[in-house]
Amino acid sequence: MVDRPKSPVSGPLHDLDQWEDDLRRRYPEPTANPAKKKEDFRDYRAEARPEVTEFYRLNHRYQTVEFVRAKRAEFLPLNKRKMGLWDGLEFLNTLVDQSDPDTRLAQIEHLLQTAEAIRRDGHPRWFILTGLIHDFGKVLCLFGEPQWAVVGDTFPVGCAYSDKIVFREFLVDNPDSQVSEYQTQSGIYEPGCGLDNVLMSWGHDEYMYQVVKDYLPTEALYMIRYHSFYPGHRDGAYQHLMNAEDRKYFNAVRAFNPYDLYTKSAERPDIEELRPYYEDLWAEFLPPQLAF
Ligand SMILES: [Fe+2]
């Protein structure tokens, strides 16, 4: 892995992509090579970069029920900024270190590469648009939020932590782990209540879902809202909180995930050439300006 200059955004990661690089390490792209099978038994902790380990330590310590409620109250009025497609992409792009030409367009390119791969596979237009906007919620960083409150695998708060949560052991430092009401299997929730009634750790998924929830089909909303919920969509945890609708639409989350994780490529999308197509696509579903 290449050493990168440290991002101006606060937190241990060099940039937000370092979390996603780590996801690719934990969940390698399936290959036809059965010899790779043994990777299933690797210890992701031992192999994680120190910045990533420190990032999860902070995330797991500070993502409490109280924190999630406070962030929802702060951001969900959606009164921070209005953005359209292009100003949104440009704003998002200021996330990376301006001095490093290699990562200067990283966010835009990730979104376009994700969307273009979905488009190449002949999926519906709302699915392509979902690829384009799924990470727009990372603008939280630009509103001054630390990395651990923007990215990272998400998980329910207010109930027992699953062993499927990456670096589960760091959650012993979370004050909620001392609250007995939060540590039963379903905690503050009714079994089978559905994830819509469950507080997830706060980050770019839930935020972006709230921004677009009136405009896109249910499948798209699940993809956006739960794409970082790896314990749920990759590891099958928290079935006891899900309802039939969640189980149905998690198929969409799983269909989306490979486009998010495995479409990073050295081949750079031609932004100017693609711009008119994506402006039309945005206009088909979304108002010219979205409230963040
Ligand atoms: Fe994301």
Ligand SMILES: [Fe+2]
């Ligand atoms: Fe992404």
